[in-house]
Amino acid sequence: MRGFIATVPDALVPGTGPRPVWIMKPFEFLKQGEAAATVNPSLWRQAQLNAIHGLFKVTERVYQVRGFDIANMTIIEGDTALIVIDTLSRAETARAALELYCAHRPNKPIGTIIYSHNHSDHFGGVRGLTSEAEVAAGKVRILAPVGFMEAVIGDSVSAGVAMSRRAQYQFGILLPPGPRGLVDTGLGKALARAPVTLIAPTDIVDTNMDKRVIDGVEIVFKLVPGSEAPAEMLMYFPQFRVLEMTEDVTHTMHNLYTIRGSEVRDGNLWSRYIGEALETFGEGTDIVIAQHHWPVAGQARVADLLRKQRDLYKFINDQSLRLLNEGYTPAEIAETLRLPASLQQEWSARGYYGTLRHNAKAVYQKYLGWYDGNPANLDPLPPVESARKTVEYMGGADAVIARARLDFAKGEYRWVASAMKEAVFSDPTNRAARELGADALEQLGFRPKPARGAMPISSPPWSCAMACPGFPLAAL
Numbered sequence: 001m002r003g004f005i006a007t008v009p010d011a012l013v014p015g016t017g018p019r020p021v022w023i024m025k026p027f028e029f030l031k032q033g034e035a036a037a038t039v040n041p042s043l044w045r046q047a048q049l050n051a052i053h054g055l056f057k058v059t060e061r062v063y064q065v066r067g068f069d070i071a072n073m074t075i076i077e078g079d080t081a082l083i084v085i086d087t088l089s090r091a092e093t094a095r096a097a098l099e100l101y102c103a104h105r106p107n108k109p110i111g112t113i114i115y116s117h118n119h120s121d122h123f124g125g126v127r128g129l130t131s132e133a134e135v136a137a138g139k140v141r142i143l144a145p146v147g148f149m150e151a152v153i154g155d156s157v158s159a160g161v162a163m164s165r166r167a168q169y170q171f172g173i174l175l176p177p178g179p180r181g182l183v184d185t186g187l188g189k190a191l192a193r194a195p196v197t198l199i200a201p202t203d204i205v206d207t208n209m210d211k212r213v214i215d216g217v218e219i220v221f222k223l224v225p226g227s228e229a230p231a232e233m234l235m236y237f238p239q240f241r242v243l244e245m246t247e248d249v250t251h252t253m254h255n256l257y258t259i260r261g262s263e264v265r266d267g268n269l270w271s272r273y274i275g276e277a278l279e280t281f282g283e284g285t286d287i288v289i290a291q292h293h294w295p296v297a298g299q300a301r302v303a304d305l306l307r308k309q310r311d312l313y314k315f316i317n318d319q320s321l322r323l324l325n326e327g328y329t330p331a332e333i334a335e336t337l338r339l340p341a342s343l344q345q346e347w348s349a350r351g352y353y354g355t356l357r358h359n360a361k362a363v364y365q366k367y368l369g370w371y372d373g374n375p376a377n378l379d380p381l382p383p384v385e386s387a388r389k390t391v392e393y394m395g396g397a398d399a400v401i402a403r404a405r406l407d408f409a410k411g412e413y414r415w416v417a418s419a420m421k422e423a424v425f426s427d428p429t430n431r432a433a434r435e436l437g438a439d440a441l442e443q444l445g446f447r448p449k450p451a452r453g454a455m456p457i458s459s460p461p462w463s464c465a466m467a468c469p470g471f472p473l474a475a476l
């Protein structure tokens with residue numbers, strides 16, 4: 001709440017139809033202090049923080065609108081006009097965020113829009129802030145990191161159909177908000193409901209550490225391609241002693257592999273960029289901001305956050321590599337890897353968005369690809385044929401379901417979900433199999449934490465959680 005100025009009730013952004021584009025009201029259930037039994041308490045806390053919305057003063061001339069979309073809008077007051085970093089994901093939410101700012105600050109036109117990276121929650125609202133005609137007339141210029149348009153096309157066009165379909169599941173778009181439904185995405189509350197817009201950038205930042213003065217505001221652009229996005233940049237504002245870490249440093253463990261599907265990310269490079277930012281700008285920074293979540297103020301706290309995020313991605317990369325070089329497969333590495341105690345207790349290292357398991361598998365994918373080296377997995381039967389044979393060998397669907405019910409009662413939800421996958425693929429009309437499978441997946445949603453009893457492959461000093469099964473594990 002630091003720097004809070006004002007908001008509008010429920011952060012309501014109406015749409016043209018009956019459903020609003022954005023509204024926080026359905027998340028009021030989070031006001032209850034105690035976590036619901038169906039939600040991991042750590043996620044509950046994150047969901048409460050992500051429900052805060054409004055206009056915030058970061059420092060002199062630097063403002064943020066948060067909680068009006070899944071991402072943040074950062075507004076820098078130039079000498080004559082505004083510099084807006086990121087446009088939120090939809091024109092409607094972007095316009096509402098700008099209106100909130102304008103209601104409480106002296107009115108200035110937008111002179112510059114900066115796209116921090118190529119994900120749509122950072123550029124999709126641009127037509128709520130300006131028009132193609134204004135941009136063509138040179139009234140508003142749009143800056144973006146090198147490779148921006150190519151990366152947008154890669155994500156949103158080439159694989160766009162599949163990726164947006166899968167994103168509906170990743171972000172729980174069709175789930176009703178509530179303690180048994182949509183609680184949070186980890187990065188922010190939810191996805192807004194409206195089309196994504198785009199205006200191509202007019203000015204590309206293609207030199208690392210490019211120093212520019214835009215309308216009286218000094219900005220150092222640090223290019224970080226191939227970290228959280230293929231085209232991405234950090235920004236440092238020496239006048240304001242503010243470091244903008246975009247989406248490379250947030251208050252969650254991010255994704256090396258995002259389950260909506262996307263090219264796998266390089267944890268080693270990501271970590272290196274954070275380290276470089278800390279070394280280059282750390283001493284000159286009093287406040288770190290990002291395009292999700294809240295700022296951190298105070299030089300020591302800034303350095304602490306950056307160090308831990310740097311170490312987080314480095315650890316996942318290096319330890320997954322160590323295990324894959326020892327011959328372990330993705331599922332085995334995911335089952336084994338635990339964060340060291342120094343990171344396990346860190347809020348910002350917790351898996352509210354990415355998870356340690358997905359990320360460990362991502363490292364394997366990056367270096368070795370999808371094949372785990374077992375020739376039986378090189379060219380197996382496709383899912384339907386395989387499921388029919390499997391269920392037949394297991395004594396038929398009824399026998400499989402009967403045994404799965406016993407395992408469900410014992411809490412073996414991961415296995416029940418796998419067994420019911422076979423039953424459903426062998427016969428999609430089998431309602432009992434579908435419902436038991438859905439129940440198992442629902443329980444996994446309620447209890448998102450690693451199963452107990454996983455055996456450590458080796459006993460390195462960082463596997464403390466393995467030795468204490470009651471330890472509050474961070475991964476969600």
Ligand SMILES: [Zn+2]
Pocket residue numbers: 071119121122247291292
């Ligand atoms: Zn984002």
